[in-house]
Amino acid sequence: MILASPSDFVPASRPESVRWQQALKEAIRDPARLCRMLELPDEVARHAAGAAEQFALFAPRGYVARMRKGDPHDPLLRQVLPLDEELRPQTGFTSDPLAEESATRSPGLLQKYRGRALLVTTGVCAVHCRYCFRRHFPYAEAPKSLDDWGPALQQIAADETLEEVILSGGDPLVLSDAWLAKLAQRLAAISHVQRLRIHTRLPIVLPQRVDGALLSWLVGTRLAPIVVVHANHPAEIDGAVSASLQRLAGGGATVLNQSVLLRGVNDIVEALAELSRRLFAARTLPYYLHQLDRVAGAAHFEVPASRGWQLVEQLRDELPGYLVPRYVQELPGEFAKLPVQRSGD
Ligand SMILES: *Cc1c(COP(=O)(O)O)cnc(C)c1O
Numbered sequence: 001m002i003l004a005s006p007s008d009f010v011p012a013s014r015p016e017s018v019r020w021q022q023a024l025k026e027a028i029r030d031p032a033r034l035c036r037m038l039e040l041p042d043e044v045a046r047h048a049a050g051a052a053e054q055f056a057l058f059a060p061r062g063y064v065a066r067m068r069k070g071d072p073h074d075p076l077l078r079q080v081l082p083l084d085e086e087l088r089p090q091t092g093f094t095s096d097p098l099a100e101e102s103a104t105r106s107p108g109l110l111q112k113y114r115g116r117a118l119l120v121t122t123g124v125c126a127v128h129c130r131y132c133f134r135r136h137f138p139y140a141e142a143p144k145s146l147d148d149w150g151p152a153l154q155q156i157a158a159d160e161t162l163e164e165v166i167l168s169g170g171d172p173l174v175l176s177d178a179w180l181a182k183l184a185q186r187l188a189a190i191s192h193v194q195r196l197r198i199h200t201r202l203p204i205v206l207p208q209r210v211d212g213a214l215l216s217w218l219v220g221t222r223l224a225p226i227v228v229v230h231a232n233h234p235a236e237i238d239g240a241v242s243a244s245l246q247r248l249a250g251g252g253a254t255v256l257n258q259s260v261l262l263r264g265v266n267d268i269v270e271a272l273a274e275l276s277r278r279l280f281a282a283r284t285l286p287y288y289l290h291q292l293d294r295v296a297g298a299a300h301f302e303v304p305a306s307r308g309w310q311l312v313e314q315l316r317d318e319l320p321g322y323l324v325p326r327y328v329q330e331l332p333g334e335f336a337k338l339p340v341q342r343s344g345d
């Protein structure tokens with residue numbers, strides 16, 4: 001094993017205290033560095049190089065600090081570590097599994113379901129999840145400045161059936177609060193829009209993002225704020241993350257969690273049950289447990305639907321109904337995310 005450079009050792013207390021923009025800059029992007037920090041053999045990094053070229057490693061230090069040292073199977077590490085397996089083509093796994101290109105109503109605006117539309121605000125995320133269904137999304141086509149969002153906002157204004165606007169990405173919370181505040185105001189000026197939903201992983205991977213500046217625009221308009229975070233494993237929810245979720249809830253947002261069912265990460269009932277418990281303790285309810293979207297490069301994460309059902313039934317045995325997430329799947333062309341078929345393979 002190579003000796004780590006001194007900068008690889010960050011006291012556990014530091015990551016949560018640096019400002020979030022700085023923490024993003026300091027995120028780990030080099031597999032060899034990640035392996036040194038976690039005291040993993042160099043060969044783990046060597047097996048990451050090829051896949052990292054296609055979709056780079058990106059993980060904030062505070063998130064890495066929650067991983068177990070010396071364990072190549074750590075459930076948080078598995079979510080971010082590039083692997084050779086990603087490069088093996090698998091039939092049925094494609095670059096646009098959800099046919100999102102056909103759901104685009106104007107640049108950056110996706111609508112698949114009645115009453116709600118989704119703005120793809122940015123392609124940037126605070127973490128690169130290896131199983132991400134948008135890892136091949138053509139983000140360059142989405143508008144950049146707020147002025148460029150004119151057509152999307154006009155489209156929302158022209159459609160009175162749209163009650164809810166979802167900010168998604170990428171991750172909308174990598175954008176500045178000044179920009180997000182303006183966008184929230186523009187949306188609040190459209191009288192038929194009632195709810196503003198944010199799909200984000202930042203409160204989980206970079207909990208310091210949930211600060212006063214964020215809360216002030218999030219709860220500062222007439223729109224009802226909903227934050228849907230994304231955690232897959234209980235070890236992702238440490239004290240700082242729990243505090244960030246409680247700040248959101250305490251500020252007046254409805255806070256929900258969605259997870260993806262992932263082989264080797266959360267495909268055991270203990271992990272899912274403990275995740276629900278920790279979320280609840282942080283005033284967050286489980287919303288969806290997603291069957292993996294069949295995106296190229298993610299085949300090794302797939303859990304068969306029969307096993308997924310078994311897990312959900314075990315959860316029902318163990319937890320109150322409100323702590324059991326809805327086990328769903330997104331199928332192109334459907335009117336909603338649908339319950340996973342029981343008879344599925
Ligand atoms: C997932 C998704 C939604 C949200 O669906 P809900 O069932 O309301 O959570 C909305 N729009 C698009 C395009 C989506 O992919």
Ligand code: SF4
Nearest residue numbers: 125128129132170201
């Ligand atoms: S945070 Fe969400 S959009 Fe970003 S890489 Fe992870 S799953 Fe994909």
